[in-house]
Amino acid sequence: MENKKELRTWLDDMKLDHPLVIAGPCSAETEEQVLKIAHELKDTDVTVFRAGVWKPRTRPGGFEGVGAVALPWLKKVKEQTGLLTAVEVANVAHVKLALEADVDILWLGARTTVNPFAVQEVADALEGTDKIILIKNPINPDLALWLGGVERLYKANIKNLGVIHRGFSSYKKTRYRNVPQWQLPIELKRQFPDLPIINDPSHICGNRTGIQEISQIALDLNFEGLMIETHITPDDAWSDAAQQITPARLVEIMNDLKVRKPKAEGETLDQLQQLRAEIDVIDNHIIDTLAERMKVAVQIGEVKKSKNISVLQDARWGEILQNMVAVGEKSGLSQDFIESVFKAIHQESINKQEEIVTSK
Numbered sequence: 001m002e003n004k005k006e007l008r009t010w011l012d013d014m015k016l017d018h019p020l021v022i023a024g025p026c027s028a029e030t031e032e033q034v035l036k037i038a039h040e041l042k043d044t045d046v047t048v049f050r051a052g053v054w055k056p057r058t059r060p061g062g063f064e065g066v067g068a069v070a071l072p073w074l075k076k077v078k079e080q081t082g083l084l085t086a087v088e089v090a091n092v093a094h095v096k097l098a099l100e101a102d103v104d105i106l107w108l109g110a111r112t113t114v115n116p117f118a119v120q121e122v123a124d125a126l127e128g129t130d131k132i133i134l135i136k137n138p139i140n141p142d143l144a145l146w147l148g149g150v151e152r153l154y155k156a157n158i159k160n161l162g163v164i165h166r167g168f169s170s171y172k173k174t175r176y177r178n179v180p181q182w183q184l185p186i187e188l189k190r191q192f193p194d195l196p197i198i199n200d201p202s203h204i205c206g207n208r209t210g211i212q213e214i215s216q217i218a219l220d221l222n223f224e225g226l227m228i229e230t231h232i233t234p235d236d237a238w239s240d241a242a243q244q245i246t247p248a249r250l251v252e253i254m255n256d257l258k259v260r261k262p263k264a265e266g267e268t269l270d271q272l273q274q275l276r277a278e279i280d281v282i283d284n285h286i287i288d289t290l291a292e293r294m295k296v297a298v299q300i301g302e303v304k305k306s307k308n309i310s311v312l313q314d315a316r317w318g319e320i321l322q323n324m325v326a327v328g329e330k331s332g333l334s335q336d337f338i339e340s341v342f343k344a345i346h347q348e349s350i351n352k353q354e355e356i357v358t359s360k
C-alpha cells in the first residue's frame with residue numbers, strides 16, 4: 001500500500017472546520033442510555049456516535065456487551081440526531097449484523113488487529129464496502145502489524161480507511177492504562193500522511209483526568225480526530241467506568257483544546273527556519289560526538305579481544321546509566337529520555353565490540 005490523497009477523501013468530504021470527534025459510551029447498555037447520550041452530543045462538535053455492542057473482555061464473566069439488540073438503538077440515534085454511528089466488529093457475524101443495521105463506521109479493536117487471521121476474516125466479510133473502516137493499533141507496539149491490518153482491508157478493496165491510536169500495553173506499571181508510545185503514530189504519519197489518524201485518549205489514560213492533556217498532544221501531532229468515551233452517568237457505566245466523561249465535560253474539553261496551524265508561514269516561518277538551522281548544527285555535533293565515543297568503545301573492544309574479557313560489563317554500564325540520569329536531570333532532561341538514549345548508545349557499542357571479539 002502506498003500513501004494516496006484518496007485515503008483521506010472520506011474525512012475531507014465531511015467538511016469539518018475542527019478535528020473529527022467520535023464520542024459515546026464504552027458500551028451500549030439500554031436504549032434509553034444510548035438515546036440520552038446521543039441527544040446530549042447532538043449539538044456539539046461530535047460527528048460520530050460510538051457505542052460498544054460486542055465487548056472483548058480480558059477475562060470471562062465480565063460484561064460482554066448487550067449484542068445485536070443495540071443495533072436498532074443506533075439506527076434511532078441516526079434518525080433522531082443525524083449523528084453517524086460507529087461500532088467495533090471482531091468477526092464475520094458482527095460485520096454482517098453491523099452492515100445490515102447500516103452502521104456508518106466499523107472499527108477493528110486492538111485485540112483483533114493483533115491477529116492477522118481475524119483481520120483477514122473481517123476484511124473478506126467487508127470486501128468492497130463503502131463504509132468507513134478504522135483500525136485500532138494492536139496491543140503490542142508493532143507498526144508493521146498495525147499497517148498490515150490496514151493493508152488487508154485496502155486489498156479487500158476498501159478505500160475509506162483510517163487508524164485509531166489507543167496506546168500500547170506494557171508489563172511495567174505506568175501512569176497510563178496503555179502507554180501512548182507517540183513515536184509509532186508519528187512514524188505511521190510519516191509513511192502515510194494522508195491516512196486519517198484518530199486518537200483515543202480514553203483507552204490511553206484509563207481515567208478521566210488525563211483526557212484533555214492526551215487530546216492536546218494528539219492535536220499538536222496533527223491527529224485528524226479524537227474518539228472519547230462519554231456516558232451520561234460515568235460512575236454507573238457497565239464497563240470502563242473510570243475513563244468515561246459526561247457530554248458536558250466533553251464539550252468543556254473541546255472548547256479548551258487548541259487546534260494549531262499545521263504549517264508556519266511568513267515571519268514565523270523565517271523565525272523557525274533560523275532556529276532549525278541551529279538544530280541542524282547541533283545534530284551534526286551529536287553525530288560527531290557519538291562517532292568519537294564509538295571509536296573509544298572499539299578500542300575497548302580490541303583490549304577485550306586480546307585479553308579475553310567479556311563484552312558486557314554490568315557494573316560499569318549500571319554506573320554510567322545512573323550517572324547520566326543524574327547529570328541529565330540537572331539539565332532538565334527526563335529519566336526516561338536519558339535511559340532510552342543511553343540504552344541505544346550502549347547497544348550499538350555492544351554490537352561493535354561483539355563484531356571485534358568474534359572476528360578471526
Ligand SMILES: C=C(O[C@@H]1C=C(C(=O)O)C=C[C@H]1O)C(=O)O
Pocket residue numbers: 297300311312313314316317320345346349350353
Ligand atoms: C565500553 C565498554 O563496553 C560495554 C559498553 C559500555 C559503554 O558503551 O559505555 C559500557 C560497558 C560495557 O557493557 C566498557 O567495558 O567500558
